[in-house]
Each structure stands twice: as C-alpha cells, then as structure tokens.
Amino acid sequence: MEINLNNRVALVTGATGQLGRVMVRTLSRCGAAVAIHTRSNPAVAAELLQELTSNGASGCIVQGDVGDLDQMTAMGERIRSVLGAPDIVVTNAVSQIFPWRTVLEEDPADYADQFRTCVLQNVHAAKVFVPAMVEKKWGRFIGINTECTIQTLETQSAYVSGKKGMDGVLRVLAREVGPAGVTVNQVAPGWTISFRDRENGTEDQPDYTKHVPLRRRGTDQDVANAVAFLASDLAGFITGAFLPVNGGNTIPC
Numbered sequence: 001m002e003i004n005l006n007n008r009v010a011l012v013t014g015a016t017g018q019l020g021r022v023m024v025r026t027l028s029r030c031g032a033a034v035a036i037h038t039r040s041n042p043a044v045a046a047e048l049l050q051e052l053t054s055n056g057a058s059g060c061i062v063q064g065d066v067g068d069l070d071q072m073t074a075m076g077e078r079i080r081s082v083l084g085a086p087d088i089v090v091t092n093a094v095s096q097i098f099p100w101r102t103v104l105e106e107d108p109a110d111y112a113d114q115f116r117t118c119v120l121q122n123v124h125a126a127k128v129f130v131p132a133m134v135e136k137k138w139g140r141f142i143g144i145n146t147e148c149t150i151q152t153l154e155t156q157s158a159y160v161s162g163k164k165g166m167d168g169v170l171r172v173l174a175r176e177v178g179p180a181g182v183t184v185n186q187v188a189p190g191w192t193i194s195f196r197d198r199e200n201g202t203e204d205q206p207d208y209t210k211h212v213p214l215r216r217r218g219t220d221q222d223v224a225n226a227v228a229f230l231a232s233d234l235a236g237f238i239t240g241a242f243l244p245v246n247g248g249n250t251i252p253c
C-alpha cells in the first residue's frame with residue numbers, strides 16, 4: 001500500500017511557514033500538483049516551486065490574505081486556471097500573536113485577528129473550494145489545528161478561541177458535505193520541530209518532552225505524514241476527526 005496522490009491537485013495555505021513547506025514537499029512527493037500559498041514570502045514560495053518542478057512535479061504559487069473572501073476567490077481562480085480545481089485543501093496559515101498574554105492583558109484586537117485567520121480562513125476556503133469537490137464527489141479538507149485547543153493553558157486564550165472556532169466550523173462542515181463524498185478532518189500538532197529549530201539548535205526541550213508519553217517533540221515531517229494520509233484514499237472513511245500529532249501529549253483522561 002502506498003499514499004498515491006497522482007492526478008490530485010492540492011492547496012496548502014501558509015505554505016512558506018515552518019510546517020507548510022514540508023506539507024508541500026510531502027504532498028508533491030505523493031504525486032499531487034501543489035498550489036503553494038503565501039501572504040508575504042514570494043521568494044520562499046518561488047524556491048519551493050523550483051524544488052517541485054526540478055523533481056518533475058507540477059505546482060503554482062498563489063498569494064493573498066486568507067481572511068479576505070475576495071482574495072481567496074482570486075486565488076481559487078488562479079489555481080483552477082493553472083492546475084485545475086483543488087481536490088485537497090489544507091488550511092494551515094495562521095497569524096502568530098507574540099507574546100501570548102493573559103485574558104486580562106490580551107488586546108481585544110488579537111481575538112479578532114485570530115478569528116480572521118482561524119475561523120474565516122476556513123469559511124472562505126470552504127466557500128471557494130468545496131463546491132467543486134462536491135460536484136466531483138471527492139474531496140479532502142484538512143484544517144491544521146493545535147494541541148493548545150485541548151490544553152487551554154494560561155495565556156493561550158486568543159489563539160485557542162480562534163482554533164476552537166475553526167474546530168466548530170469544520171466539524172459542522174464534515175456533516176454537511178459528507179454525503180457528497182468530501183471528508184473534513186483536522187490535524188493538531190504539538191510543539192513541533194521545524195527548520196527554525198534545526199537552524200537554531202533548539203530541538204531539545206526537556207521541560208516539554210518530559211510530559212510527552214513518546215518522550216520527544218514531533219517533527220514537521222510527522223505532521224505532514226498525517227496530512228498526506230488524510231488526503232489519500234486510505235483515509236476515505238474518516239471524517240470529522242481531530243487528530244493530535246503530539247506523541248500522546250493530550251491523551252484524554
């Protein structure tokens with residue numbers, strides 16, 4: 001058995017970020033033509049596209065703000081004209097708030113910001129991309145959530161409120177489009193090792209991993225592997241799932 005995404009078109013939002021670029025490479029290696037989305041990093045998007053095409057794969061670049069329906073619509077039109085309508089959509093982009101603050105200290109604007117990139121991104125992507133999946137009677141919508149949604153730890157309220165809202169949208173969407181053969185799932189990474197940690201030598205975080213049953217941090221590839229599986233025919237009977245990829249860090253009591 002193998003994960004075969006030949007003849008599939010995929011979109012990864014936030015594809016030039018830490019986890020997105022590995023999702024792009026992985027979906028491409030599985031055979032998909034991948035639309036690489038960036039908001040403000042066209043140079044990295046171009047490098048990624050070059051990497052795909054030099055391996056004989058197809059792809060394209062789309063740029064825009066996922067919180068804006070008109071920009072998502074324009075991205076959809078471009079992907080359709082270059083690669084065809086996406087069969088697989090991975091909503092991975094997120095606006096990063098730094099530093100996180102307590103509810104009493106967090107700026108109310110930060111909650112609105114998280115609502116835009118977590119909730120509205122998914123609403124916009126559903127409106128723009130799911131109708132063609134429904135028509136084709138095959139589609140994979142994969143939202144990238146976070147273990148923080150389960151943990152609800154101090155200072156995470158803006159991020160968690162956005163991601164919990166996204167979770168609500170996607171669980172309902174799974175019910176609504178399931179009859180048309182479209183699955184909607186979420187992957188929820190833990191604190192994940194990416195190129196940034198590898199460059200900075202910050203992979204080891206013992207205070208975090210001592211609580212993780214598998215005693216390590218996940219990698220960007222661990223997350224991308226789960227995305228590739230959910231994107232494939234092998235996951236055709238899974239929908240509405242919220243899959244933590246965090247070494248068991250949030251095993252329910």
Ligand SMILES: NC(=O)c1ccc[n+]([C@@H]2O[C@H](COP(=O)([O-])OP(=O)(O)OC[C@H]3O[C@@H](n4cnc5c(N)ncnc54)[C@H](OP(=O)(O)O)[C@@H]3O)[C@@H](O)[C@H]2O)c1
Pocket residue numbers: 013014015016017018019020037038039040041064065066067091092093094095096117144145146147188189190191192193194
């Ligand atoms: N990294 C982790 O340890 C971790 C853990 C749990 C969950 N996650 C989840 O995994 C996903 C990826 O995280 P990451 O660490 O890879 O994040 P990241 O490196 O910050 O990448 C996120 C990307 O989102 C894009 N973006 C932000 N606001 C946008 C907007 N309004 N419109 C369009 N694009 C926008 C940015 O694109 P530009 O650079 O082009 O502006 C950025 O590259 C997120 O959903 C995050 O919540 C990550």
